[in-house]
Amino acid sequence: MNPAQDTHEVYRTESTIRFACHHDLPCFTQCCRDVNIYLTPYDILRLRRSLRMGSGEFLARYTRHYLARVTHVPVVQLAMDSHTLRCPFVSDEGCRVYDDRPWACRMFPLDLGNESGVYRLLADKKRCLGLHEGQRWTVGEWLETQGVGPYEAMEQALQQVMPPEFQPGQRMEAGLGKLLYLAYDLDRFDAILDDPRFRALHGIDEDRYVAVRQNDEEKLLLAFAYIQRQIAELFSVL
Numbered sequence: 731m732n733p734a735q736d737t738h739e740v741y742r743t744e745s746t747i748r749f750a751c752h753h754d755l756p757c758f759t760q761c762c763r764d765v766n767i768y769l770t771p772y773d774i775l776r777l778r779r780s781l782r783m784g785s786g787e788f789l790a791r792y793t794r795h796y797l798a799r800v801t802h803v804p805v806v807q808l809a810m811d812s813h814t815l816r817c818p819f820v821s822d823e824g825c826r827v828y829d830d831r832p833w834a835c836r837m838f839p840l841d842l843g844n845e846s847g848v849y850r851l852l853a854d855k856k857r858c859l860g861l862h863e864g865q866r867w868t869v870g871e872w873l874e875t876q877g878v879g880p881y882e883a884m885e886q887a888l889q890q891v892m893p894p895e896f897q898p899g900q901r902m903e904a905g906l907g908k909l910l911y912l913a914y915d916l917d918r919f920d921a922i923l924d925d926p927r928f929r930a931l932h933g934i935d936e937d938r939y940v941a942v943r944q945n946d947e948e949k950l951l952l953a954f955a956y957i958q959r960q961i962a963e964l965f966s967v968l
């Protein structure tokens with residue numbers, strides 16, 4: 731997750747990369763330091779579940795979160811240690827939350843490009859020695875082995891939350907930004923969901939309520955649907 735050296739190379743699913751990351755490389759875990767890792771709602775769900783804590787506690791302990799100054803879009807970043815600048819989850823043996831590591835960490839050494847199906851090399855070829863190992867992958871193979879599928883699916887669902895007339899980067903009212911932040915802090919959605927009047931209003935019967943309470947992914951999708959309805963109503967009167 732070092733700054734890219736060559737951001738001009740364009741990679742597609744069928745492009746080939748050489749890469750292998752392992753303990754024997756001198757750079758091992760060096761990339762888990764002083765990096766900007768932006769977390770999605772699904773990243774937070776996976777991480778806080780792995781750590782067996784609520785979203786509120788996770789957000790308070792491990793992130794910097796705010797509404798962007800101009801656009802009011804929620805921004806949640808993994809907070810590096812203020813002294814060592816290391817990720818709070820890195821150890822000498824590697825990532826302590828490997829099975830639930832964020833989307834950005836899974837994609838590394840790649841990152842999303844500017845258009846769908848396009849990727850760019852994020853890693854610095856001089857620092858990330860894994861890029862000089864012999865193992866070859868297509869980009870598609872690499873992403874599949876890293877388990878990015880559910881992260882992409884949740885991101886697509888999140889993109890549906892905003893009305894079609896909303897353009898990425900467009901300014902939104904601070905109230906809308908706070909509403910969208912609910913997807914990052916599902917503890918607060920739990921409290922809403924526990925209110926029988928809310929469930930009656932939104933047609934959530936007892937079976938659905940129990941199912942959603944037992945399945946975090948279902949709960950996140952329900953939160954997206956709720957936020958989408960609220961935002962659509964607000965947009966219609968703004």
Ligand code: SF4
Nearest residue numbers: 751757759761858860
């Ligand atoms: S090979 Fe690259 S990804 Fe792996 S530890 Fe080294 S810098 Fe990080």
Ligand code: SF4
Nearest residue numbers: 762817819820825835
């Ligand atoms: S979450 Fe894991 S892989 Fe990502 S920066 Fe932290 S230690 Fe590294």
